[in-house]
Amino acid sequence: MKNILIINSGSSSLKFQLIKMPSEEVMASGLVERIGQESGKVHYKSEKFSTSEEMHVEDHSVALKEVTKYLMHTENGVINDPADIPAIGHRVVHGGASFSDTIIINEQVKSKIKELFSLAPLHNPPNLKGIEVAEEIFPKAQQVAVFDTAFHQTIPSRANRYAIPNDFFEKEHIQVYGFHGTSHKYVSEKANELLGKKTTKLVTVHLGNGCSMTAVMDGQSVDHTLGFGPVNGLIMGTRSGDIDQSVIFYMIEQLGYSAQEVSDLLHHKSGMLGLTGYSDLRDIEDQAEKGNRECQLALEMNAYRIKKYIGAYAAVMNGLDAIVFTAGIGENSNVIRKMVCNDMDFLGVSLNEKENDIRSKENRLISSENSRVKVYVIPTNEELEIAKQTLNMIS
Structure with a gap:
């Protein structure tokens, strides 16, 4: 059994779930909202304990540290040490034409996600921030990127191309990318x-x-x-x-x-x-x-x-x-x-x-x-x- 932490990092929020795999048992879940605003809120739920606490959450680093504090709480926690989490899966909204599948994150992958900021300016920047913060707090865990666009890489050219001059596709990569791919993949398999x-x-x-x-x-x-x-x-x-x-x-x-x-x-x-x-x-x-x-x-x-x-x-x-x-x-x-x-x-x-x-x-x-x-x-x-x-x- 392996504890997999799932992070979905938004511009002012951080959603998480800790799932024991492959049994699919949700050990803990929650949300940190209004990050960077005057009054933030941390929601945490596990079988032992649940809470909603108002506090100032300065940035995503503080948000994930608060989550980790609850996960490792001496009485109500579900893990003892950050090393109890061998891998962290990150939702990344836009993989462009570069990523057609899930990938282990390294410096090159992070650089590419940054290059794609212009395609998803509201989503990719906080997604990358979540990755960087997780690397800092869980240095021994493997960081994995799962792209919302990846499931749609199989759309054929007749359906994913726009009828504009070819240069826009060949040089600027303007095409149908699609979103919500993780959701569509999950429910279609079910x-x-x-x-x-x-x-x-x-x-x-x-x-x-x-x-x-x-x-x-x-x-x-x-x-x-x-x-x-x-x-x-x-x-x-x-x-x-x-x-x-x-x-x-x-x-x-x-x-x-x-x-x-x-x-x-x-x-x-x-x-x-x-x-x-x-x-x-x-x-x-x-x-x-x-x-x-x-x-x-x-x-x-x-x-x-x-x-x-x-x-x-x-x-x-x-x-x-x-x-x-x-x-x-x-x-x-x-x-x-x-x-x-x-x-x-x-x-x-x-x-x-x-x-x-x-x-x-x-x-x-x-x-x-x-x-x-x-x-x-x-x-x-x-x-x-x-x-x-x-x-x-x-x-």
Whole structure:
């Protein structure tokens, strides 16, 4: 048995899980939030002990030291020494064209992650910071990078290239990279287990504040809704999803917006927030039920976009075995799932509404017995997927 520490380092947060592998036992988990702000918070949970403590957390180094203090607490801790953790798996959002698989981190890898800052300016810098801090606190542990983009490296050229001059691809590496790869990989493998076969045609639907869909054929990503950046495709909490490029030019040339202002608008002020004034889907569903027409329309638009991509991906794969809903909204919103799956009988999709209405953290089938296409809800577990890949690297 090996203790694998999983770190997901954000710009002002640090999520962690300590997982005993290969038994998959979660020994401890938690979150440090509002790092660098006046009032931070440390959340820690284990079988023995749980707490939420407010404190000033100056930087990521302080955050991980606080986590380590809880992990090694004399009475309530789960390890005795930093050396009890032989490996640390880090979520790194963007691997560009450089990383198609999980990799043991060395100076060259860190240098390459730094080179990719421009492709993921909100994510890769704190990801690298988490790596550097972990090296300092756990000097004997092997550091492993698991890239969000890696699963999508199998997307063929016909699907991952943009129809712009070739120089932009060859010299600037502008192409579809895709995101949420760890989640799509995990749930597609679980779906294959439930279907009892590996040669499958799946559409995995990751719905959270950020949203994406993947066409997964025989275990490999063959198309994906997000592209060069994380704003394309589906309507998200604050991101627009697909938009006609002419709208962007019009905003800049005719309405006087700067490129930065348009970028900020499409990333942070659009999506469900722009349509309704709310970014949390629970608020939107609640308002829609009370008759708020803006919220009703936003839900219809959201479901329509998902449905449209399901049809497109069924076409490119020449068939469909299952649709898989995952992540916060995908796992919990029976409203969105019902709106997506209704009126898709031509594709062989028939929902069991009673099963769809059940709230559960278990993998479950929500399609009816006569549904030719299975519909599953499979809770994602990116941390466990990272732990599995990290264990494979050090075994």
